[in-house]
Amino acid sequence: xxxxxIGYLFKEGLRGVFSxxxxxxxxxxxxxxxxxxxxxxxxxxxNVDNLIDEMEKESQILAxxxxxxxxxxxxxxxxxxxxxxxxxxxxxxxxxxxxxxYKASYDDSTIFEDLDASVLRNxxxxxxxxxxxxxxxxxxxxxxxxxxxxxxxxxxxxxxITLRNVVSVVTAILIVILLVVSVFMMSNTIKLATFTxxxxxxxxxxxxxxxxxIRFPFVVEGLILGLLGAGIGFVLEWGVYNxxxxxxxxSIAANLFRVMPFSSIMTPMLIVYLAVGVLVGAFGGAIAxxxxxxx
Amino acid sequence: xxxxxxVKVRYPGSKKDAIKGVSFTLEDGEFAFLVGPSGSGKSTxxxxxxxxxxxSGGKIKVNDFDLRAMKRRQLPKLRRTLGVIFQDFRLIxxxxxxxxxxxxxxxxxxxxxxxxxxVPYVLDLVDLADCRDRLPRELSGGEQQRVAIxxxxxxxxxxxxxxxxxxxxxxxxxxxxxxxxQKINEMGTTVLVVTHEKELVNAFDKRVxxxxxxxxxxxxxxxxYGYEN
Numbered sequence: 048x049x050x051x052x053i054g055y056l057f058k059e060g061l062r063g064v065f066s067x068x069x070x071x072x073x074x075x076x077x078x079x080x081x082x083x084x085x086x087x088x089x090x091x092x093x094n095v096d097n098l099i100d101e102m103e104k105e106s107q108i109l110a111x112x113x114x115x116x117x118x119x120x121x122x123x124x125x126x127x128x129x130x131x132x133x134x135x136x137x138x139x140x141x142x143x144x145x146x147x148x149y150k151a152s153y154d155d156s157t158i159f160e161d162l163d164a165s166v167l168r169n170x171x172x173x174x175x176x177x178x179x180x181x182x183x184x185x186x187x188x189x190x191x192x193x194x195x196x197x198x199x200x201x202x203x204x205x206x207x208i209t210l211r212n213v214v215s216v217v218t219a220i221l222i223v224i225l226l227v228v229s230v231f232m233m234s235n236t237i238k239l240a241t242f243t244x245x246x247x248x249x250x251x252x253x254x255x256x257x258x259x260x261i262r263f264p265f266v267v268e269g270l271i272l273g274l275l276g277a278g279i280g281f282v283l284e285w286g287v288y289n290x291x292x293x294x295x296x297x298s299i300a301a302n303l304f305r306v307m308p309f310s311s312i313m314t315p316m317l318i319v320y321l322a323v324g325v326l327v328g329a330f331g332g333a334i335a336x337x338x339x340x341x342x
Numbered sequence: 343x344x345x346x347x348x349v350k351v352r353y354p355g356s357k358k359d360a361i362k363g364v365s366f367t368l369e370d371g372e373f374a375f376l377v378g379p380s381g382s383g384k385s386t387x388x389x390x391x392x393x394x395x396x397x398s399g400g401k402i403k404v405n406d407f408d409l410r411a412m413k414r415r416q417l418p419k420l421r422r423t424l425g426v427i428f429q430d431f432r433l434i435x436x437x438x439x440x441x442x443x444x445x446x447x448x449x450x451x452x453x454x455x456x457x458x459x460x461v462p463y464v465l466d467l468v469d470l471a472d473c474r475d476r477l478p479r480e481l482s483g484g485e486q487q488r489v490a491i492x493x494x495x496x497x498x499x500x501x502x503x504x505x506x507x508x509x510x511x512x513x514x515x516x517x518x519x520x521x522x523x524q525k526i527n528e529m530g531t532t533v534l535v536v537t538h539e540k541e542l543v544n545a546f547d548k549r550v551x552x553x554x555x556x557x558x559x560x561x562x563x564x565x566x567y568g569y570e571n
Contacts, residue, residue, distance in 0.1 A: 052451050066436075247434050253392065254497065255422035256449035257415075 056260070060267025067239070071272055074236035078276025078327060079283065081229040082320055085222050086284045089319075092218040093312060098304050099207045103178045106204060110188045112169040113195040121169040124193050128171055131187045136174040142167045168195065178204045226327065233273065233331025237265050241336055248336075258340045266332040273328020277320040284316070285309055343405065344368035344391065344501065344534070350399035351386050351556075360386045362556040363400065368534060370500070373527040375543050376536045378553035384536045387553070388505050391534075392426060393417045405500045422450055425494030425502040425531075429509035431486045433478040439465065439489050440474040446493045464492040468522060484515035491522060501532045508539060516542055 064071050110128065112121040118141060128137050140148075146164035150156045175184055185199045241248065251261050292306045309316075344367065351361040361383050368374055378384050389395045391404055402409040405423040407416065433442050440461055447457045465471050468488040478486055487507060494502055504523060508516035520535070520542060527533040537543060543550055552560040 052448075055448055246432060250432055250434065250445070251449050252418075253421060253426050254446040254449055254493070255418040255420075255424075257418040260449055260451075 052260075056263045057267055059264035060271060063237075063244075063264060063268035064271050067243070070236050070239055074233055074272045075276040075279065077232040078229050078273060078324060079280035081225045081232075082277060082280035082323060083284050083287070085225045085323070086280065086316065086320065087287075088218045088221050089316075090284075090288060090312070092214050094307055095214045096211060097307050099178075099211050101305070102207055104174070106175060106178050106181070106200070106207075108173045108175070108181070108185060108188060108197060108199040110171040110173055110191070110194050111196040111198070112171070113193050114168060116169075116193050118169065120193070124171070124191060127191045127193075128173060128188065131184060131191075133176050133180045133184045134173055135176040138172045140170050140172060142169055145170060179208055226323070229323075229327045230331050230334070233269055233327050234334040236272070237269055237332050237335035241265060261340060262333060262336050265336045266329050269328035269330075269332025269335075270325055271328070273324035273326070273331070274321065275324075276327075277324025280324075281317055281320040284320075285313075343370050343403070343532070345403040346390075346400065347402070348400040349390065349397045349402050351383075351390065351395065352398045353395075359398070360556050361390070361397075364553070364556070364558045365400075366551055366558060366561060368501075368532060370532055371527070371530055372549065373524065373533045373546075374535070374549040374551060375546075376534060376551050376553065377538060377540075377543060379538060381555075382553040383556040384538075384553055385505070386556075388426075388503055388536060391501075391503055392424060393420050422497060423500045425497070425499035427487070427490050427494050427502065427504040427507045429506035431478070431483075431490045431510075433486060433489055433493075435478055438475050438477060439470060439481070439492075442478065442489055443492045443496050446496050450497055452497075460496055461492075464496045467495070467526075468492045482515070483511050484518055487511065487515075487519050488522065491519070491526070495526060495531075499531065501534065502526060504533065504535045504537075506537055507535065508537065508542060513541075517545065520546065 112124060116124075121141075122139060125137055125139060128134060142164040145167045146159075146162075149167070150159050153159075173184070173188065175181060181199055181201050181204045185197050185201065188194055188197045248261055288309050292309070295306050346367075347365050348363045349361055349365070350359050350363055352359045364383070364387070376384055376387060386395070390397055390402060390409070393409060397410055400410075404420060407420045407423075409420070412420070434445065437445060443464060444457050444461045447460060452460070462471065462474070465474055468491050470485065470488055470492065473481060473485060473489075478489065481489065487510075491507075502523070507523070508519050511519065516539065523533050523535060524546065549561070549563050551558060
């Protein structure tokens with residue numbers, strides 16, 4: 048396609064945007080609103096995912112060494128524990144360290160004066176690669192000769208997994224619904240434009256314009272509207288997210304969890320917004336013009 | 343050149359043919375009228391020639407395109423060899439006279455240089471050089487039809503099909519348009535005028551083909567309007 052022809056088609060697309068100002072405004076608003084809702088759910092999902100990741104990293108299993116093993120024999124178990132798949136990291140804690148840690152969790156250590164470290168067992172703190180395999184890892188640890196008992200919080204791990212799955216599914220469903228709504232709105236906006244320009248399209252066909260030439264200005268119009276909607280939606284999302292996260296960080300909730308700063312997800316977010324804007328716009332434009340290209 | 347051989351058309355859902363075995367040939371450079379009352383099949387013939395509908399039987403060739411065999415994506419190529427003029431002018435209201443004509447060149451990808459050369463030439467040919475910056479609503483019916491003729495001409499088609507080109511005009515303007523079409527024909531373009539205006543047809547010494555009930559009932563070279571309504 049020649050340069051002057053491309054320039055003409057782009058100009059026609061722009062003409063479509065500005066010659067129907069209110070309709071274009073409505074379309075941009077709908078896309079921006081849909082993207083803000085989609086983006087908000089995606090941000091919640093990302094934060095939940097991040098929170099669970101953090102918790103996963105902290106998630107651990109305690110493997111207690113049989114009292115019959117000497118300290119030296121207890122240390123020799125580390126190799127067997129490390130060889131279990133899904134074990135990310137292992138740390139040996141002897142009785143003394145465990146006793147000190149235990150005492151440190153109480154303000155008044157005098158209550159432990161009559162006790163010594165021998166009341167506790169040597170133990171391994173085992174960190175996992177994948178929290179969903181906690182049960183299998185628990186069983187594998189129990190099977191290691193010399194391990195007397197294992198303490199793992201399987202129900203808590205399952206809670207995290209369920210929460211993550213629910214948030215992911217809800218977000219995915221909402222994103223699909225809102226994408227369909229956006230394409231529908233965009234398509235209807237451009238359908239109205241094609242209706243008012245149907246004479247023009249009929250003349251184009253009659254003088255021998257090919258389908259690509261007829262379609263292109265409407266796709267450009269959709270693209271421009273989609274990109275505008277995406278840009279506005281992104282800026283608003285940014286503002287709203289920062290406002291809400293600032294409120295959270297200044298409240299008591301800041302002690303419970305950490306919210307991801309917008310800057311850390313800004314680039315992928317912008318790319319997704321623009322990509323959705325472009326796709327919704329171009330797809331909506333192409334759908335709208337479809338009926339006029341049949342003859 | 344237009345060549346129809348035993349062409350039949352049946353619209354979907356209809357039990358009878360709208361065109362019942364019509365045959366005629368229109369040689370390059372010829373001028374012919376296609377006449378007939380409402381419902382005789384004139385519009386169907388135009389739709390056939392422009393590729394809007396397909397024949398259900400027979401053979402139909404327009405400017406070397408076999409319309410029954412050609413693929414849909416070849417339609418734009420066929421239409422670039424045609425210029426079509428309508429009764430209601432079909433101009434784009436928010437475009438000037440110049441842009442309405444240039445539009446037909448732009449959509450077929452003509453370079454700007456050629457557009458700047460060709461559009462003033464055809465506007466001059468239809469005697470509208472002074473109106474190039476006016477909008478269609480600022481022109482009379484006759485002038486609007488001349489813009490439509492300029493648009494049909496601008497891509498130098500082999501065949502001009504005029505569908506009731508004088509239907510919205512007074513007798514004086516009608517004659518003016520017909521004289522313009524005759525002038526275009528004399529310059530080498532084949533012209534087919536579809537009309538039901540008997541007096542206008544009789545004013546010209548041209549070939550007249552008459553349709554009735556989907557059949558070609560007369561085809562005379564003496565310019566006589568052979569079909570009596």
